[in-house]
Amino acid sequence: xxxxxxxxxxxxxxxxxxxxxxxxxxxxxxxxxxxxxxxxxxxxxxxxxxxxxxxxxxxxxxxxxxxxxxxxxxxxxxxxxxxxxxxxxxxxxxxxxxxxxxxxxxx
Amino acid sequence: xxxxxxxxxxxxxxxxxxxxxxxxxxxxxxxxxxxxxxxxxxxxxxxxxxxxxxxxxxxxxxxxxxxxxxxxxxxxxxxxxxxxxxxxxxxxxxxxxxxxxxxxxxxxxxxx
Numbered sequence: 001x002x003x004x005x006x007x008x009x010x011x012x013x014x015x016x017x018x019x020x021x022x023x024x025x026x027x028x029x030x031x032x033x034x035x036x037x038x039x040x041x042x043x044x045x046x047x048x049x050x051x052x053x054x055x056x057x058x059x060x061x062x063x064x065x066x067x068x069x070x071x072x073x074x075x076x077x078x079x080x081x082x083x084x085x086x087x088x089x090x091x092x093x094x095x096x097x098x099x100x101x102x103x104x105x106x107x
Numbered sequence: 108x109x110x111x112x113x114x115x116x117x118x119x120x121x122x123x124x125x126x127x128x129x130x131x132x133x134x135x136x137x138x139x140x141x142x143x144x145x146x147x148x149x150x151x152x153x154x155x156x157x158x159x160x161x162x163x164x165x166x167x168x169x170x171x172x173x174x175x176x177x178x179x180x181x182x183x184x185x186x187x188x189x190x191x192x193x194x195x196x197x198x199x200x201x202x203x204x205x206x207x208x209x210x211x212x213x214x215x216x217x218x219x
Contacts, residue, residue: 042210
């Protein structure tokens with residue numbers, strides 16, 4: 001059983017569309033990270049959220065940490081082919097990872 | 108500043124063989140960890156270390172050994188390789204304030 005559940009597992013969209021992926025848990029985390037991984041490479045950290053209700057923006061990516069610090073979301077505006085990859089969330093509770101969301105953005 | 112380095116990048120073993128996956132970091136991080144990544148299962152923690160001389164088991168430690176003689180190096184040893192250990196292995200080094208992890212490029216291991 002995954003401590004962190006990510007949804008959806010797969011997402012295929014057209015360039016220019018908006019999307020949201022989710023990371024949910026029944027556990028409380030003091031911090032949560034989002035990573036992007038491209039084929040053949042290691043995950044690369046995008047953002048860390050530490051405060052309940054926190055919203056962080058990274059260009060077209062918006063990250064939100066739930067008020068109860070049990071869940072998080074990643075919203076991408078006007079997706080581009082370069083956003084294609086595996087998006088992983090991870091919580092600091094023994095550094096547990098979700099299974100990830102595979103995003104494919106078609107041009 | 109190379110970050111986290113891993114060698115080899117690819118490896119093929121026969122069942123029963125042993126080998127060591129190397130990992131080094133130059134960020135002076137105390138916390139290092141090893142993960143395996145399998146399709147549909149995300150990253151699963153194998154072993155981790157909170158500092159030189161200290162190691163502990165993660166979620167899937169069976170069949171693997173680690174040691175941490177220096178802050179920089181954290182090798183992972185497969186004692187007797189099995190096909191179930193076919194996977195991609197990632198080493199990570201972690202900052203201490205917000206648990207931000209820096210990953211190596213990975214080792215793709217195939218056991219036949």
